[in-house]
Amino acid sequence: MKPLLQLSDIRKSFGAVRALKGVSFDLQPGEVHALLGENGAGKSTLIKVITGAHSPDEGTLVVGEETLRSLTPSKARELGIACIYQQPALFPDLTVAENIGLRLKKTGAFARVNHAARRKQAEELLKRIGADLSPDAEVRSLSMPEQQLVEIACALGSGAKVVIMDEPTASLTQKEQHLLFAVVRDLRKSGVGVVYISHRLEEIFALADRVTVLRDGESVGTNRVDDLDEAAMIKLMVGREVAQLYPPAEGEAGDVVLSLKNLCCAAGGVKGVDLEVRAGEIVGMAGLVGAGRTELARVLFGITPADSGEIRLNGKPLTLSSPREAISHGIAYVPEDRRRHGVILEMPIAHNITMAVHPVLFPGTWLRFKAETELAKDFIRDLGIKAYGPDAPGGSLSGGNQQKVSVSRWLATKPKLLILDEPTQGVDVGAKSEIHKIIRGLAKDGLAVLMISSDLPEVLGMSDRIAVMRGGTVTAVLPGGSDAHEVMAAALGHGGKEVA
Template identity: 50%
Template sequence: MPRPWSTATPFRWKGASLRTEAEPIVALRAIEKSFGPVSVLKGVDFDLRPGEVHALMGENGAGKSTLIRIMSGAHQPNAGTVEIDGRARRLDGPRDAQDRGIAVVHQELLLFPALTVAENIFTGHAPRTPRGTLDWGAMRRDARAILDRLDCPDLDVDETVSKLSVANRQRVEIARALSRNARVLVMDEPTAALAEADVRRLLDVVRSLRAEGVGIVYVSHRMNEIFEIADRVTVLRDGGTIATRPVGEVTEAALVSMMVGRDIDELFPKEDIPIGETVLEVRGLAHAGKVRDVSFAVRAGEILGIAGLVGSGRTELAQTIFGVTPATEGEILIDGRPVTVGSVREAIDRRIAYVPEDRAQHGLVRPQTIRENVSMAILDRLTRRSVVDTSRETALAEDAIRRFAIRARGPGQVVAQLSGGNQQKVVIAKWLATDPRILILDEPTRGVDVGAKTEIHKLMNQLARQGLAIIMISSELPEVLGMSDRILVMNGGRMTAILDRSEATPDTVGTAMMTGHAA
């Protein structure tokens, strides 16, 4: 029996091309799904053709993730049908969907860090010898063939996945899907954690797979990618299908309006807020060569944006201030007085809060509830005689759900069941529960939809009006330019420029980011 992907067995979709009249590979008809009394999908229609990139868009909570889970066999619809090659099918779990050619590359990559690239690609279906033992040579050869097809000559099939970059882990995840002869590839926020160069490489991979006839469901909040790569787009809102259109027939404004049900006139609603006295100052701050001689100040009511390429030291600077990696040189001053921040606990005691870049790994305990996550940073304040006051904990979570408009069934809902934007709101709520004066936001809107972005930006204005000193790190230059009072630019662990809002332009900030010195 031929292996799922072999140098001797041509990929069966190679050479196929998109035809508007082609029968869909997979079609979801009038899909409905409820969890208890909560209706999540309401008569949703979606289909995918061979050699097509079909974008799926909607606000967080619109039903995209649930639709993907039904397509991949993880959920069963309450009503409606799933058709594969024109025939109604019941998908009895993810393995059944994989056997029928449907694979998902999740936003949170599901790889085994301790295994090699080849082992991850063929987990669960490794080639075997006639004696039934693992055929390691065939596994390496077939893994190499798949990676070469994806234009990944630099990936070593014997390297352990834990040593790979995020971009290369994602390529391994795609290769694993293709090793099962996937005809349908669902890509859920594939570029959310990638640098721009890696985004370009990934889009090239998508184009290559489309040319081979693979149907790709592309879920992303990045409008520029949708218009660059997609053939059609379907918009969901509040669990229903709003429209399916060829990408060439819609505009960005029209997509936003369909997604949120209203026009968003200004994605970056920065307000002019009176700036107060200096709250935080760092002088000559350094840590282990990753942060080098950085000095700046942030005032009450001010949003200081930090821009820089991936690896420039932005996150390392935030973690040094927050005590994750304490400073080896320099000093930190709060209200003009030098303080020691040798640990996260000391940072919290100094009323510093940090919303991390990777909410799944460092911001949340996703198997736990909203109530447990929101209270996590202040459990000592909610505990008497080593017993947590669950009534106060629940009240705190209920207040967070109301204040931040978190779409959830209640405080007892498990965080992993929430959309990305609502998970981000839970992280922010957790740290605001500590009553900080200094708030560090590392990629606060990564992986969230345009509606949630606007809500988070308005929240930043609100917190600035209350007198918080805010540091915002973002890889999106429009966000940095749109929401900052001043912009600090980093390169190679050093501060290369600090610009007032009035003098910051894409050219001035971009030049300082890439060249290491101000224009």
């Protein structure tokens, strides 16, 4: 069969950085072709070449019948290439039908809009992808996956033959993922080719026909997914064997560090939480998005103070009304939204790392640059942060290394309790296992760790105990070796109902 898309020997450099060093890639009709690689492997650059945002320095693209040197965004669209991004780019104040209409039909500024036709078209498209959405709903009121469905409807409506999905499940709950998977399978059935990018290997196994792995700007092979197992795929990505995905637990848990009794916070939707975390112990916190896990962390860090209930740290009752207060008691919080709360991207990593220890490191308010650089260098070395030095701005690092900077900032405070919120979200496989090793090492040194994660294998693999939250409260505390079904059942509130 003639491929929908064929790239041969694509090269692209940005200054001295060679982002793509001769990548070839093809997409057949009715195929889901996964694109896999660590952060910085060249996936985004390749996508930008396909969507016309970048023109390659060398190489050719064949789209359908046409052979081209490069594309422009409008040419790509014309040839039936559509891209669905993690964060859908829709107009929040307009309805679904208006968004689809605007995307599909370019009209003059004073042209008349046929609302009825627009609505009918939207209805048909939504029906085709099996989306249960009203065309009259304001996009603002839709969840992230519903917005992605609208994007997919736009792609279909524009007659796209090639649909690119860039980490579409990054912010989706389990249930929403299944909905999205069903849509992708439908697309495949109708002869559309899907380029699917994801960090989550289990998705690739569930969905893809073939997988192309990129490493350092080169493709290290295209295989049928059936021919690979997880270990082989990881090996291709990182170029080395990752012996063990999760570091083993070591040592015994010590004294209770954090103890919560009937903790409530109406503003954060936290309702009567009881929980203990011991020194040297990793307590994984599972639950669906919206179960109140991040909200609980925000209460413990003093961002949204508790209304009632008891927080004890090392047996001492505390009231926490600001992050500053929480820090002074020895509580550290590595936030979920790394780019907004975790790291200030424009500032050097040294400044980022020392930010929470100003009163300790700089007593009497005068900055001590030497002490600051030393501290930053220590963390760069100890945590293996890949950066050209302490002066590198946070934004110049990859996601995984930014996360390590965020963790460093909190380790510098020498906390008693470390709360991690989605510590490996959007982090590539290599950095992920390094971060896991760091977390386990901290627990071994006697730190009490509370780890919130929506990555179920991570919770299962890392935790000494697993606390499951639902509806703002902890509904179950399970032992470390529990299986996925038990945890999911508790998270869903179903007595042992099968979910997969």
